[in-house]
Amino acid sequence: MTDSTASRGKFISFEGIDGAGKSTHIAFVAARLAATLEAKGKRVVSSREPGGTPLGEKLRELLLHEKMHLETEALLMFASRREHIAQVIAPGLERGDWVISDRFTDASFAYQGGGRGLDRAKMEALEQWVHPHLQPDLTLLFDVPLDVARARLDATRTLDKFEQEKADFFAACRNEYLRRAAQFPERIVVIDSSKSIAEIQDTLVGILDKLLQVID
Numbered sequence: 001m002t003d004s005t006a007s008r009g010k011f012i013s014f015e016g017i018d019g020a021g022k023s024t025h026i027a028f029v030a031a032r033l034a035a036t037l038e039a040k041g042k043r044v045v046s047s048r049e050p051g052g053t054p055l056g057e058k059l060r061e062l063l064l065h066e067k068m069h070l071e072t073e074a075l076l077m078f079a080s081r082r083e084h085i086a087q088v089i090a091p092g093l094e095r096g097d098w099v100i101s102d103r104f105t106d107a108s109f110a111y112q113g114g115g116r117g118l119d120r121a122k123m124e125a126l127e128q129w130v131h132p133h134l135q136p137d138l139t140l141l142f143d144v145p146l147d148v149a150r151a152r153l154d155a156t157r158t159l160d161k162f163e164q165e166k167a168d169f170f171a172a173c174r175n176e177y178l179r180r181a182a183q184f185p186e187r188i189v190v191i192d193s194s195k196s197i198a199e200i201q202d203t204l205v206g207i208l209d210k211l212l213q214v215i216d
Ligand SMILES: Nc1ncnc2c1ncn2[C@@H]1O[C@H](COP(=O)(O)OP(=O)(O)OP(=O)(O)O)[C@@H](O)[C@H]1O
Pocket: 016, 017, 018, 019, 020, 021, 022, 023, 024, 025, 152, 153, 156, 163, 193, 194, 195, 196, 197, 200
């Protein structure tokens, strides 16, 4: 049964250009948080964008593999997000759970705004429409030079539509991520993802322990 008096959970998003290494660290972060939270009757919900719901996963297939107009791409990213908020993020936070999302709206600003060049005012209008009162409590931005990200991607898998983009696209995405980190320094923590996985985990432990100190 849901405890209607439970305090709101926390919302953490993971960001970075493709190959920066964010997915590598999500399971580690989820396990670290769960170790503390489960003793307090709270769960960790791990999800992703685009996707995270049955409809969102169908949209993800289209978004990652079909060519489409830039504005269609932005609208479908926010459509997937609207469903994700309604089905997963908002109910999770209301239950007092901690919700981790592999990407959120910063990715739309970085990819559709920075990478594709969609007018920032249009992105802001979509953000205001879809989640006027919701922002992550913490965003971990995994930042890495383009050549490092490219080498990691090329070593691992078949590339989707975004991953096939050229260096100047990713340079523009990365610049927009870093611009937003400077704009929202209380929310976005930049992590040097060119370091080793072990060094990054040490950094993450410090950040998470601080966040866990403030829960009831
Ligand atoms: N710090 C690191 N040092 C060396 N290799 C790493 C590091 N972080 C991740 N990798 C490796 O790089 C590859 C890409 O990592 P990962 O899938 O986590 O990237 P990602 O940022 O989530 O990419 P995408 O957004 O495209 O899913 C994986 O093979 C992973 O093992």
